[in-house]
Amino acid sequence: MQTDTPQTITPQADRVNGMSRNAWVSGFTPQAEIWNGRLAMIGFVSALAIELFTHKGVLEFWGILSSGVVPPVS
Numbered sequence: 001m002q003t004d005t006p007q008t009i010t011p012q013a014d015r016v017n018g019m020s021r022n023a024w025v026s027g028f029t030p031q032a033e034i035w036n037g038r039l040a041m042i043g044f045v046s047a048l049a050i051e052l053f054t055h056k057g058v059l060e061f062w063g064i065l066s067s068g069v070v071p072p073v074s
Helices: 030-054
Strands: none
Touching: none
16 A cells, blocks of 8 residues: 655746835735735625624715715716
């Protein structure tokens, strides 16, 4: 019976362009897009939590749409 010896696997996505993928880099870089996605996920979950716990929409919760009806544009 042959047993496989565990091999050390190095992560391929650990570095992008020679920099850590978690580095705070501005501009159109892979690092900036990763952070943009993470913050968008936090915002989406926060909006769902507000609606779940308050039974109001996000705009109504913040007082932007307090009456529940969008005012007409003159």
